[in-house]
Amino acid sequence: MPNKANHIAIIMDGNGRWAQNRGRQRIAGHERGAEVVRDITTFCSDHKEVKQLTLYAFSTENSKRPALEVDFLMKLLGKYLKRELPFYLNNNVKFKAIGDISKFSKKLQKIIVTTEQETKSCTGLTQSLALNYGSRNELMRAVNRIDKPCSEVKEADIAAALDCKKDVDLLIRTGGDHRLSNYLLWQAAYAELFFTDTLWPDFTSGELESIISDFKTIERRFGGVK
Ligand code: IPE
Ligand code: IPE
Ligand code: MG
Numbered sequence: 001m002p003n004k005a006n007h008i009a010i011i012m013d014g015n016g017r018w019a020q021n022r023g024r025q026r027i028a029g030h031e032r033g034a035e036v037v038r039d040i041t042t043f044c045s046d047h048k049e050v051k052q053l054t055l056y057a058f059s060t061e062n063s064k065r066p067a068l069e070v071d072f073l074m075k076l077l078g079k080y081l082k083r084e085l086p087f088y089l090n091n092n093v094k095f096k097a098i099g100d101i102s103k104f105s106k107k108l109q110k111i112i113v114t115t116e117q118e119t120k121s122c123t124g125l126t127q128s129l130a131l132n133y134g135s136r137n138e139l140m141r142a143v144n145r146i147d148k149p150c151s152e153v154k155e156a157d158i159a160a161a162l163d164c165k166k167d168v169d170l171l172i173r174t175g176g177d178h179r180l181s182n183y184l185l186w187q188a189a190y191a192e193l194f195f196t197d198t199l200w201p202d203f204t205s206g207e208l209e210s211i212i213s214d215f216k217t218i219e220r221r222f223g224g225v226k
Contacts, residue, residue, distance in 0.1 A: 002216040002217070003169065003192075003215055003216050003218060003220055004049050004169065005047075005049055005050055005169050005170045005212050005215055005216075006049065006050065006051050006052065006166075006169050007050075007051065007052040007053075007054065007166050007167065007168050007169050007170075007187075008044065008050055008052070008053050008054070008168075008169065008170045008171075008172070008208075008212075009053075009054040009055075009056075009168045009170070009171045009172070009183070009184055009187070009188065009191070010040070010053070010054070010055050010056065010171075010172045010173070010174070011056045011171075011172070011173040011174070011175075011180070011181060011183055012033060012036075012037070012055055012056055012057065012174060012200040012203075013173060013174050013175030013176075013177060013181075013199075013200060014029075014174050014175030014176070014198070014199030014200045014201070014202075015029030015030045015032070015033040015199070015200055015201060016029050016030075017029070017175070017199055018032065018033075018199040018200070018201040018202065019032075019201075021199075026069060027069060027072045027076075029199075029200075029201055030072065030073060030076055031076065032201040033200050033201050034076060034080050035201075036200060036201055036203055037055060037057075037080075038084065038087065039204070039205055040053070040055075040203070040205060040208060041053060041087075041091075041093065041125070041127050042091065042205075043205035043208060043209070044125050044127075044208075045091045045092070045093050045124055045125040045127075047212075050125060051125065051126065052125070052126045052127075052128065052166055053125060053126070053127050053128070054098070054128040054130060054164060054168070054184065055127070055128070055129055055130065056130045056133065056181075056183050057077070057129045057130055057131055057133075058073060058077070058099070058130070058131050058132055058133070059130075059132075059133060059134055059181060059182060059183070060099075060100070060132055060133065060134030060136075060137050060182065061134065061181070061182065063103075063132070074104065074105070074108055077108065077131070078107070078108050078111050081095075081111050081112065081115045082111060084115075085115060085118060085119075088115070088118075088119045088122065088127070089118070089119065089122070091124060091125070092122045092123060092124035092125075093119065093122055093124055093125045093126070093127050094119045094120065094122040094123070094124070094125070094126045094127070095115045095116055095119045095126075095127055095128075095129070096116055096126055096127070096128045096129075097112050097116065097128070097129055097130075097131050098128050098129070098130050098131070098133055098138070098163035098164045099130050099131040099132045099133030099134070099137075099138070099163065100132050100133075100137055100141065101131055101132060103132050104131070104132065112131070128164060130164075130183070133163075133183070134182040135180075135182045135183060135184055135185035135186065136182060136185075138162055138163050138164070138186075139158070139162070139185075139186060141161075141163075142158055142161035142162045142163075143158070143161070145161045146158070146161050158186070159186070162186060162187070164184060164187050166187065167187050167188075167189070167190065167191070168184055168187045168188045168191040169191060169192065169215075170191060170192050170194065170211070170212070170215050171183075171184070171188050171191040171192070171193050171194070172194045172195075172196065172208075172211060173193075173194075173195050173196070174196050174198050174199060174200045174203050175197075175198075175199055175200060176195070176196075176197040176199075177195075178195050190220070190222055192215050192218055192220065194211050194214070194215070196211070
């Protein structure tokens with residue numbers, strides 16, 4: 001049986017370089033990157049096998065960037081979510097945020113929570129956006145949430161307390177680097193990893209389709225033998 005790309009996670013990297021290659025400011029790359037998010041979400045929502053798409057939009061470490069870039073990203077996120085609500089509803093896509101959004105402005109938190117509430121009855125694809133997300137931060141919050149003596153904590157208790165509860169099948173990083181940058185370290189334990197040099201603003205559904213077909217041919221053994 002070919003593998004099923006049930007849960008795809010993407011590290012959307014390369015926006016800044018895409019803009020700089022064109023003599024433009026880094027933020028122009030983020031703007032273009034947001035358009036690609038819509039294209040890829042549409043493709044996944046039309047692809048019946050894909051149930052969840054988890055996209056890395058802002059890491060816990062990204063707040064080290066210059067304030068102007070961080071402010072721009074926060075504004076872009078708010079604008080994007082407001083503008084995309086009809087898209088989510090028309091495509092039956094459920095939106096979910098993962099990460100510690102309590103550090104965001106009250107206004108942005110409200111937009112995020114409203115988008116989650118408005119789309120909560122959608123039954124198609126789940127699009128999770130990782131916002132102020134870091135795997136270590138997520139694990140730390142999860143552990144603090146578990147109401148049991150440490151000696152009784154099972155793997156399943158930790159998995160259930162994480163923001164992202166589903167194991168990743170296919171993890172893709174665009175932008176040419178081969179690292180996880182604190183993304184879904186628990187959930188990607190047995191994910192198939194794909195790295196492409198394509199910068200995120202140039203990433204297309206055609207390339208995703210070709211990665212999915214390569215993924216289908218891999219023998220996933222999960223430590224066993226075939
Ligand atoms: C990824 O693109 C988007 C975010 C981290 C918000 P980058 O902004 O990291 O782009 P590069 O890697 O510098 O080209
Ligand atoms: C990872 O990209 C985070 C996101 C894509 C949101 P970075 O550009 O922040 O990662 P590093 O700094 O190259 O590891
Ligand atoms: Mg980067």
